[in-house]
Amino acid sequence: MAPSQKTAIQPTRTENYPEWYQQVIKAADLAEHSPVRGCMVIKPWGYSLWENMQADLDRRFKETGHENAYFPLFIPKSYLEREAEHIEGFAKECAVVTHSRLEANEEGELIPTGELDEPLIVRPTSETIIGEMYSRWVQSYRDLPILINQWANVVRWEMRTRLFLRTAEFLWQEGHTLHATREEALAETRRMLEVYRDFAEEAMAMPVLRGEKTAAERFPGADATYCIEALMQDRKALQAGTSHFLGQNFARASDITFLSREGREELAWSTSWGTSTRLVGAMIMVHSDDNGLVLPPRLAPLHAVLLPVVPKEDQRVAIEARAAQLRDELAGTPYAGGRLRLRLDDRDLRGGEKNWSWVKKGVPLRLELGPRDLERGVVAVSRRDRDPREKESIPFAELADRLPALLEEIQENLRAQALAFRREHTHTLRTREEFEEFFGAEEAPGLALLPWGGTEEEERAIAQRTKATIRCIPFEDEEGAGWGTCPFTGREARVAVFGRAY
Amino acid sequence: MAPSQKTAIQPTRTENYPEWYQQVIKAADLAEHSPVRGCMVIKPWGYSLWENMQADLDRRFKETGHENAYFPLFIPKSYLEREAEHIEGFAKECAVVTHSRLEANEEGELIPTGELDEPLIVRPTSETIIGEMYSRWVQSYRDLPILINQWANVVRWEMRTRLFLRTAEFLWQEGHTLHATREEALAETRRMLEVYRDFAEEAMAMPVLRGEKTAAERFPGADATYCIEALMQDRKALQAGTSHFLGQNFARASDITFLSREGREELAWSTSWGTSTRLVGAMIMVHSDDNGLVLPPRLAPLHAVLLPVVPKEDQRVAIEARAAQLRDELAGTPYAGGRLRLRLDDRDLRGGEKNWSWVKKGVPLRLELGPRDLERGVVAVSRRDRDPREKESIPFAELADRLPALLEEIQENLRAQALAFRREHTHTLRTREEFEEFFGAEEAPGLALLPWGGTEEEERAIAQRTKATIRCIPFEDEEGAGWGTCPFTGREARVAVFGRAY
Structure with missing residues (x-):
């Protein structure tokens, strides 16, 4: 928020x-x-x-x-x-x-x-x-x-x-x-x-x-x-x-x-x-969420941004110098078969505006360095997959180990969230009534698993009526795949995945 | 040859x-x-x-x-x-x-x-x-x-x-x-x-x-x-x-x-x-030369090919096993900011045909491993910028050092050869007669340096007559750049580079 x-x-x-x-x-x-x-x-x-x-x-x-x-x-x-x-x-x-x-x-x-x-x-x-x-x-x-x-x-x-x-x-x-x-x-x-x-x-x-x-x-x-x-x-x-x-x-x-x-x-x-x-x-x-883009770290153009926070002008030199030093120290850090992509953002912008610009761009980690952080030898790290105001202090010396680990955590967390969402919105249906009710909704209701034994014409007729199409007949090792009685034709048939599609 | x-x-x-x-x-x-x-x-x-x-x-x-x-x-x-x-x-x-x-x-x-x-x-x-x-x-x-x-x-x-x-x-x-x-x-x-x-x-x-x-x-x-x-x-x-x-x-x-x-x-x-x-x-x-493509190592898809030479079938296992081992040992060798790109070619082809196929493809280094080489613990290395039959024996243990060095030698040698060629075929001309003679040849004669003070129309007329165009007015720090008297107009003018062009 x-x-x-x-x-x-x-x-x-x-x-x-x-x-x-x-x-x-x-x-x-x-x-x-x-x-x-x-x-x-x-x-x-x-x-x-x-x-x-x-x-x-x-x-x-x-x-x-x-x-x-x-x-x-x-x-x-x-x-x-x-x-x-x-x-x-x-x-x-x-x-x-x-x-x-x-x-x-x-x-x-x-x-x-x-x-x-x-x-x-x-x-x-x-x-x-x-x-x-x-x-x-x-x-x-x-x-x-x-x-x-x-x-x-x-x-x-x-x-x-x-x-x-x-x-x-x-x-x-x-x-x-x-x-x-x-x-x-x-x-x-x-x-x-x-x-x-x-x-x-x-x-x-x-x-x-x-x-x-x-x-x-x-x-x-x-x-x-x-x-x-x-x-x-x-x-x-x-x-x-x-x-x-x-x-x-x-x-x-x-x-x-x-x-x-x-x-x-x-x-x-x-x-x-x-x-x-x-x-x-x-x-x-x-x-992505209501604050903008959320990027999986493996594909993010930048893995992390380093944001100097300078409330008083006389602190600027010390903070910016340490930030530049951190950037250089972290430059070669290995991550995911390549290198950590970190940018020091020293643009002349208000801190809040700067921070939110990176939230909206989906960068996985934001690292703030203010006067208090500098004193304590830490940066305040925010994860894009958490509430934007949540911060964790990480000591300078631990960054090279912790940042790649955090990125992998984010990567896995995004995958797990998306999988949970899909499971939550995938339903096994057995009857025509269930099907009609499921896809009777104005909004797309998710995916439906249902044995399908109909013809191409019957498939098109259903699509016309419900806007749901057969996305695929899932491979046998997929969750919910298998055989059953098609409620439309009474035939024994492979389970199909129905859904409204882009 | x-x-x-x-x-x-x-x-x-x-x-x-x-x-x-x-x-x-x-x-x-x-x-x-x-x-x-x-x-x-x-x-x-x-x-x-x-x-x-x-x-x-x-x-x-x-x-x-x-x-x-x-x-x-x-x-x-x-x-x-x-x-x-x-x-x-x-x-x-x-x-x-x-x-x-x-x-x-x-x-x-x-x-x-x-x-x-x-x-x-x-x-x-x-x-x-x-x-x-x-x-x-x-x-x-x-x-x-x-x-x-x-x-x-x-x-x-x-x-x-x-x-x-x-x-x-x-x-x-x-x-x-x-x-x-x-x-x-x-x-x-x-x-x-x-x-x-x-x-x-x-x-x-x-x-x-x-x-x-x-x-x-x-x-x-x-x-x-x-x-x-x-x-x-x-x-x-x-x-x-x-x-x-x-x-x-x-x-x-x-x-x-x-x-x-x-x-x-x-x-x-x-x-x-x-x-x-x-x-x-x-x-x-x-x-490239009369044996086909010659590639600068920095841009070659493969830097080296490793060619097992097996005159008798009972030697095959030993030679191919050592070749595979060499390939694996050399896999991470650093070269030019990346890794050595080496392929083991174990296709079932006659040795000569196989060797020449890589000559024609321009691979900078060919490494042969035959029974005698295996005994001596060496490979026979041929450079694409030398006579194809010329070989140098390099001990296994030295390959990781020598191959990158050889590649850089080839890279530099190709550049030096091309520069020598250009210098040999770049002529400073002073008179109209020299110009007409130079570009009077049926074949393209090379580059001519000549002060040029003419108009766009005069330039086009020359191009029509001699097929030579002004390739550029060289920057002042280029070899041969400068000022002089244009023999066509008598004006003091910048030196231009004339040549027939692709």
Whole structure:
């Protein structure tokens, strides 16, 4: 709570969650809408969150044998058309490049000229262009597997955009792999979902459910889509990453064949998997509170800020000198495989304003050094996951040990809080009445576990009526997964997770 | 030389330099043309060169106080038009997005629909869209300076494309800064050129000349363009990075004003600076030889490969086990602020083929371990900057010390070789006759230093006749810089560097 008992973010989460989300982003200076339809500007603090996510994911991709490469931004229209479901899925929302020049007309107005023979589509995803290249690279089983990832921007025009969560252009990574056998491709699909799960839980401190999408929610052109799903604080679900088993669909579309060990010409098997800047939105929504952004230490641009508190001018030199010395002493402190990221904030601002600016930016630890602290040889440490006024005095000599330990405590605490929240808002339902009541609420009520044996049409009808969709059929080792009697059809069926979704 | 006395790359540099360049790229598997007009595919080995460049440059940008951010891919046509020279410079070669959907017509053919109210241009550079955002962010001098960099893709359609050197889409970084005073903006422009110079010389081992462009070669909309220029092995010059002092031109175009300390409304001053995947092309051309790619160790994806040599099957277990042990022992070896990147190559390939594959990929050190080496407790080390058959035996126990030292020797040797080459092919000319003779050659003759007092038209006329352009007016502390009598005009003038350019 702010000193005035007001929260730093207005409105609060309970008052108006979507508006709270906007205000958290604004107060932390993460991003804003641009004048270009549906496109956002990611500002430095927001971009450094994405950079930290990239670095962590990239390490995990490389540890699992993947390499990065880069493919063209543009996809010829005819390539997108090669896979019927795929073009069907993306044709409605794509940026079409039709001309290659601007030239002045008779009124001096610049108009598009140099019409292209074939329109180019700004990639909404790259299966088709990458498939074309793979078809040139693969001759024999010796050329397999191909394990490539791309960091890139993609464009899918959307009617309604929300910062990070849904924007026309977004940044992402897309893995595209090619295999000699179905089993290998399936194993890869699962392996990368586990990488996403580990990343979400370890780095983002965000618990996720792993499962498979139903046909209605599958990636256009995939045989199976696996996903990780997280629950936000407004009890809506968010798909945080997907891994697709593409079967031989894209290999057929792009004619990717190879000579097998047995000398037969065979179609390859492929996968693709992606996560995007949407994860930044998920991270904001899972952890932040009514005082602004709360960041898991592993991904925080700064782990700690050191704030000199100078009530009288004649104390300034001594306090600022000791603060600078502390900063230098702590510079090499190891944390989480890297170094402690600590900034000394000696801006000329009122102490309260300065302190609250870092609360709103979500920095995990704030270290104040005032005259009394200096005398006692301590700093007053506040944790972002606790009440902002709570402080603990830590002696200078203990900081190098205590700060990394505190960061790990915060990381674990955020994860545990988010898991408790998800458990509290996940309900096992047995009857149609229970289902209708659960999703009859105006507000999203959370996740419902329910055996589902219906058809794709029945699934769509339920979505229309209740706004609840099947987030996934959870893997068998997930909490609440299993079999039961579907109350809609009476069939024995796998348990599905229903929820309203972003 | 390859055992057969043939070189690994055919043709050689002297036989056909442009074709040699293509073949080096192919043999090292760096990149290839895509089916999309003018766009290339950067393959994993080539992309990791770019990743290493990015990491090094990014560290330098951050050390000089810059932060990364991300701005939209699309620029509304009207924004580009705000700065007259700017649109003039880019209108002829831009990708124009005119539609937002594909829909089937009566024949079932997908055609572009959903025409946009205003065409969008795929960014050829981002001054105008970033300027628009800055105009919203800046109110007072307290908001200045803004020091932001963006890593992004850009598109400029070109008639003739060459891998890395000139492609329709390329990857780059663009810094965009905003300042309260002319002096500050000028200092920033110079500071970033020095960053580029240091990077080129320290990381790429590529000596460069720093200087200012003449009006004819200036960035469209800039008041001054500074550049670093390097000499390739075919004696053509390549612009490796530019830093632009934009004056108040873009501030005027985007209405970026601020309240000064003295309470006056003033126009801000801006700079922009960029380097691109073109640097990969420069690095290839500066160092590589007739056996393929030669990489400066600081940027090499692998510093060393360890190659077990197994002439008889019964020796395999012992040799491969010791090789694996060496790899593990050397894993943490410090090099250049990071770790030694060493790979054990135990692929089932003939030894010669395996060895040559790494020669062609440019790995700085190759370490062979055969039965005799194992007995003697040594590996046979070959340096990529020496004859491929030359080997030095280094005892196991000395490797952790010797390998980093050898890498630094190679780094310095490549830089020294490139500098000697540039000096050998840089000539001070005094008369028109000397100039005409120098550039009368069919092949590019190198760089010429000559006082230049002519006009922009005279400069263009010379370029038309001789294909030589003014690469820059070198800064005063560069070799050969100074004043003299221009032989074309008789005026006292600054020395210019002329050369044929990529």
